Amino acid sequence: xxxxxxxxxxxxxxxxxxNRIGDFEFSDRGTLSLLEKCHDTLRLxxxxxxxxxxxxxxxxxxxxxxxxxxxxxxxxxxVYAERVFDQIPHPNLYCFNILIRAHAAGLTPERAFSLFFxxxxxxxxxxxNNFTFPFLVKAASELSAFGLGKALHGMVCKYGLADDVFILxxxxxxxxxxxxxxxxxxxxLQIPQKDVxxxxxxxxxxxxxxxxDEAIDLFERMKAEGVFQPNEVTMTTVLTACAKKGDLEYGxxxxxxxxxxxxxxxxxxxxxxxxxxxxxxxxxxxKELFDKMAVRDSxxxxxxxxxxxxxGKFNTARQVFDSMSNRDIxxxxxxxxxxEQRGHxxxxxxxxxxLQLTDVKPDEVTLVSTLSACTQLGALExxxxxxxxxxxxxxxxxxxxxxxxxxxxxxxxxxxxALEVFHAAAQKDVCVWSAMIAGLSxxxxxxxxxxxxxxxxxxxxxxxxxxxxxxxxxxxHSGLVDTARNFFTxxxxxxxxxxxxxxxxxxxxxxxxxxxxxEAMDLIEKMPRSSSVSVWAALxxxxxxxxxxxxxxxxxxxxxxxxxxxxxxxxxxSNIYAKFGRWEDVSRLRKLMKxxxxxxxxxxxxxxxxxxxxxxxxxxTSHPFSDKIYSxxxxxxxRLKSVGYEPDSSxxxxxxxxxxxxxxxxxxxxxxxxxxxxxxxASPMPIRIVKNLRICADCHSAAKLISFVYDREIVLRDRPWxxxxxxxxxxxxEFE
DNA sequence: CTAGGGTTAG
Numbered sequence: 001x002x003x004x005x006x007x008x009x010x011x012x013x014x015x016x017x018x019n020r021i022g023d024f025e026f027s028d029r030g031t032l033s034l035l036e037k038c039h040d041t042l043r044l045x046x047x048x049x050x051x052x053x054x055x056x057x058x059x060x061x062x063x064x065x066x067x068x069x070x071x072x073x074x075x076x077x078x079v080y081a082e083r084v085f086d087q088i089p090h091p092n093l094y095c096f097n098i099l100i101r102a103h104a105a106g107l108t109p110e111r112a113f114s115l116f117f118x119x120x121x122x123x124x125x126x127x128x129n130n131f132t133f134p135f136l137v138k139a140a141s142e143l144s145a146f147g148l149g150k151a152l153h154g155m156v157c158k159y160g161l162a163d164d165v166f167i168l169x170x171x172x173x174x175x176x177x178x179x180x181x182x183x184x185x186x187x188x189l190q191i192p193q194k195d196v197x198x199x200x201x202x203x204x205x206x207x208x209x210x211x212x213d214e215a216i217d218l219f220e221r222m223k224a225e226g227v228f229q230p231n232e233v234t235m236t237t238v239l240t241a242c243a244k245k246g247d248l249e250y251g252x253x254x255x256x257x258x259x260x261x262x263x264x265x266x267x268x269x270x271x272x273x274x275x276x277x278x279x280x281x282x283x284x285x286x287k288e289l290f291d292k293m294a295v296r297d298s299x300x301x302x303x304x305x306x307x308x309x310x311x312g313k314f315n316t317a318r319q320v321f322d323s324m325s326n327r328d329i330x331x332x333x334x335x336x337x338x339x340e341q342r343g344h345x346x347x348x349x350x351x352x353x354x355l356q357l358t359d360v361k362p363d364e365v366t367l368v369s370t371l372s373a374c375t376q377l378g379a380l381e382x383x384x385x386x387x388x389x390x391x392x393x394x395x396x397x398x399x400x401x402x403x404x405x406x407x408x409x410x411x412x413x414x415x416x417x418a419l420e421v422f423h424a425a426a427q428k429d430v431c432v433w434s435a436m437i438a439g440l441s442x443x444x445x446x447x448x449x450x451x452x453x454x455x456x457x458x459x460x461x462x463x464x465x466x467x468x469x470x471x472x473x474x475x476x477h478s479g480l481v482d483t484a485r486n487f488f489t490x491x492x493x494x495x496x497x498x499x500x501x502x503x504x505x506x507x508x509x510x511x512x513x514x515x516x517x518x519e520a521m522d523l524i525e526k527m528p529r530s531s532s533v534s535v536w537a538a539l540x541x542x543x544x545x546x547x548x549x550x551x552x553x554x555x556x557x558x559x560x561x562x563x564x565x566x567x568x569x570x571x572x573x574s575n576i577y578a579k580f581g582r583w584e585d586v587s588r589l590r591k592l593m594k595x596x597x598x599x600x601x602x603x604x605x606x607x608x609x610x611x612x613x614x615x616x617x618x619x620x621t622s623h624p625f626s627d628k629i630y631s632x633x634x635x636x637x638x639r640l641k642s643v644g645y646e647p648d649s650s651x652x653x654x655x656x657x658x659x660x661x662x663x664x665x666x667x668x669x670x671x672x673x674x675x676x677x678x679x680x681x682a683s684p685m686p687i688r689i690v691k692n693l694r695i696c697a698d699c700h701s702a703a704k705l706i707s708f709v710y711d712r713e714i715v716l717r718d719r720p721w722x723x724x725x726x727x728x729x730x731x732x733x734e735f736e
Numbered sequence: 737c738t739a740g741g742g743t744t745a746g
Contacts, residue, residue: 064737072738097738134739169740200741207742236742271743278744302744333745341746368746400746 032062035069041077044070048084063088064095071102078106090124097131104139112139113148128155130164137170141177149174169197176205196228204237212241216250229261232269239272248280271299278307298324302331309338314347329363337369345373346613349382361393364401371404378690378717380412381611387421397421403431410439413688413715430464438470442717446478465497472506481514501527505534512542517551533563540572544579552576567593567600568694605669605691609680616672625676632675637666640705648698670699674706674714686713694718 031050038044048066051057057066067088071081085091085099096119103112116136119125128136133156140149149171156167168191175184188194188202199222206215219238222228230238235258242251255273258265265273270293277286286307293300301324308317321327321335332355339348352370355362362370367386374383387405390397397405402425409418422428422436433456440449453471456463463471468491475484488507491497504527511520520539524531536555543552552573559569570593577585593600606615614623623629647665665671670691677687695703695718707714 061737068737094738101738131738138740164739166740171740173741195740197741202741204741231741233742240743268743273743275743297743299744306744328744330744335745337745363745365745372746404746 031056032065035065038069038073040073041070041080044073044080057087058089060088060090060092060095064092064098067095068098071098076102076106078102078108078111093119093125093127093129093132096122096125097129097135100132100139101135104135104142109139109142112136127159130161130167133161133164133167134170137167137174141170141174144178146178146180149178163192165191165193165195165198169195169201172198172201172205176201176208179209181205181209181211194228196231196234199228200231200233200237203234203241207237207241207244210244212244215241216245230263232263232266235263236269236272239269239276243272243276243279246280248277248282248285251276251280252285267293267295267297267300271297271303274300274303278303278310283307283311298326298328298331302328302334305331306334306338309335310342312342314339314344327358327360329360329366332360333363333365333369336366336373340369340373340376343376345376348373349377349379362389364395364398367395368400368404371401371408375404375408375411376690377608377613378412378606378688379608379611379613380408380414380688381608383408383412385611397425399427399429399431402428403435406432406435406439410435410442411717413686413717415439415443415445428459428461430461430467433459433461434464434467434470437467437474441470441474441477444477446474446476446480449474449478450480450483463495463497465500465503468495468497468499469502469506472503472510476506476510476513479510479514481510481516484510501529501532501534504531505538508535509538509542512539513545515546517542517546517548521551531558533559533566536562537566537568537572540569544572544575547576547579549576549580564596565598567598570598571600601693603669603691603693605673605689607673607677607687607689609677614673614676616669616676618669619667620669620672623672623676625679628679629672629675632679633666633671636671636675636678636706639709640702643705643709645702645705648696648701665696665698668696668699670695670716671702674703677714678706678710678712683710683712686715688715689717691716691718 031047031054035044035047038047044066048057051062051066056062063084067081067084070076070084071078081099081102085095088095096115100112100115100119103109103115112135116128116132119128119132133152136152137149140152153171156162156164156171161167168187172184172188172191175181175187184205185202188198188205191198199218203215203218203222206212206218216238219230219234219241222230222234235254238254239251242248242254254276258269263269270289274286274289277283277289286304290296290300290304301320305317305320305324308314308320317335317338321331324331332351336348336351336355339345339351348369352362352366352373355366367390371383371386374380374386383405390401390405395401402421405421406418409415409421418436418439422432422439425432433452437449437452437456440446440452449471453463453467456467468487471487472484475481475487484507488499488503491499491503504523507523508520511517511523517539520542524535524539527535536558540552540555540559543549543555556569556573559566563569570589574586574589577583577589602617604615604617606613608614616623620626621630670689673689674687677689681687695716700716703714703716706712
């Protein structure tokens with residue numbers, strides 16, 4: 001029998017095994033057994049050619065062996081597997097199933113269906129069997145193709161396979177992956193002979209649907225019925241539920257329970273335990289477990305890294321990160337997102353730049369986090385760059401990315417671009433709509449925001465609590481009092497959303513701005529749960545605008561009862577006193593503040609020039625251009641005065657000489673940033689400022705005048721009334 | 737000779 005001719009430059013087939021090509025016995029059986037050990041396409045092709053020469057390929061059984069090896073090898077080349085399949089003279093159902101399975105698990109699940117249609121119209125086979133359906137259903141899950149899965153379910157019934165527990169379990173998983181929890185649960189109840197996988201599937205369905213309580217209830221029911229012993233997968237799923245719930249006590253109980261039922265903690269299970277401990281806030285438990293683990297993989301390391309980073313222990317997190325040998329995108333994301341979410345956007349961007357020097361590719365999670373960091377900094381240039389990068393890499397704009405882009409453009413002051421992204425989005429979920437409503441709102445286009453909400457209704461997208469926060473906020477900024485009252489009263493009865501603190505806050509803000517302070521106060525008293533700082537802060541803000549001392553004092557008192565070191569409350573009340581010229585109260589408040597050890601958070605404004613973010617504090621002289629900035633400021637003051645500008649001293653929190661007052665006001669951080677912007681950029685480039693605190697009324701009016709006098713567009717973003725941070729879910733800040 | 741359920745980052 002002839003020896004297979006290996007090209008001379010190829011390495012030997014299996015260096016370490018006894019089946020080396022040299023001493024291999026080329027019986028038919030040997031060739032087939034060789035297939036099982038063969039994982040790369042080149043080797044398979046050699047065996048393929050041998051099978052053709054010996055004629056063995058024309059026995060469907062042997063050919064199907066080759067097909068299996070080609071289709072199911074890790075990192076399988078499905079193009080080759082398809083070619084093998086096409087050459088098989090009489091492929092049987094097994095061959096179809098194998099290739100359908102491979103496609104379902106691969107990168108192109110839709111091909112599983114092309115193959116399925118070939119099967120249905122095949123001359124000899126026609127009918128799928130009990131093996132075919134789980135693969136197809138898996139492919140439908142991967143594609144989140146509800147219609148396809150539903151049709152498969154129908155076919156399952158027609159083929160009389162509706163009591164096959166394997167198929168039904170896969171359908172439970174499918175309905176859950178399409179977020180049809182009711183269908184998934186209903187089907188589970190109908191499974192005649194449930195097994196442990198049925199339970200695991202339905203528990204996982206509730207976990208995926210963010211209903212961990214129900215998942216845990218089901219687990220308890222499973223235990224109580226006592227028919228099936230929970231296995232490793234059950235425990236992994238239940239631990240995920242504990243993690244989502246943040247219930248450390250129950251999670252610990254689950255870990256104890258695992259010992260009693262002798263479920264051995266595998267690597268996956270240990271990782272789930274680690275994740276549970278981290279998510280429930282016990283770094284100690286996590287560390288203890290991590291140290292005990294005999295085997296750790298990138299999941300384990302990333303969980304620990306995530307734990308340290310989320311706890312704000314960035315040095316330790318960075319040490320873990322640096323000590324990891326194989327950094328996949330997940331661990332980069334863990335660190336970047338922690339930086340971004342815990343108020344270190346500069347560090348997040350620095351790490352993103354570091355990532356770009358490696359050959360690890362950013363994914364959509366990376367870009368969402370990075371965009372959010374840009375948003376926080378007002379770094380529009382970098383944000384634009386990331387948008388271009390997404391297009392260049394042909395990354396699909398999913399809901400998360402679309403939302404982040406809209407949020408970034410809107411908050412960085414480019415409403416036109418935000419609208420462009422919004423309208424270009426083929427699919428829009430509730431987050432995308434809500435972000436756009438917030439975007440219009442923060443640019444003062446309240447009526448447009450309301451109109452968009454109505455369009456959203458027409459598009460049959462269900463609003464959530466965030467949508468309403470943004471909508472009410474929009475009404476507030478545009479003074480649409482009646483509209484807001486209507487939406488607010490409709491929330492529960494029509495949309496089934498119980499108004500929460502932030503909705504009351506919006507309403508108080510809205511009524512307060514409109515001067516309806518008593519109605520605002522009524523609303524606060526009618527709140528079902530005890531009022532919060534944010535609601536009183538909204539009222540206090542309104543009291544400052546309308547100079548209501550009595551309610552202002554009350555609001556300040558309430559705020560300090562809940563949060564004694566709330567610097568904003570002191571400052572706002574002090575502004576009201578200053579408005580009335582009651583400087584003795586201003587200094588009394590100042591002393592009170594000092595005695596209570598409360599410090600005013602320093603105001604900080606930033607402006608992006610040529611992709612670099614420059615930051616300024618009040619009276620800051622640290623910038624290299626400092627001299628130029630201050631002479632520009634002097635010039636600005638002169639020019640403003642010539643058009644009738646008068647500094648507004650009620651914005652100060654201490655009584656000082658008039659001249660010093662003016663100076664103190666003119667050195668506010670936002671003015672420094674504007675001056676710097678005027679020096680370093682030219683018309684028609686807009687100047688975009690981001691301020692960490694609420695902008696003061698003096699800077700607000702000054703900025704408007706500067707914009708007019710210097711004929712420059714100035715976009716100024718400041719902090720919203722409730723101090724909420726900027727994030728995708730809470731896009732509620734505003735421009736003024 | 738084939739099958740279903742599980743762990744990280746938003």
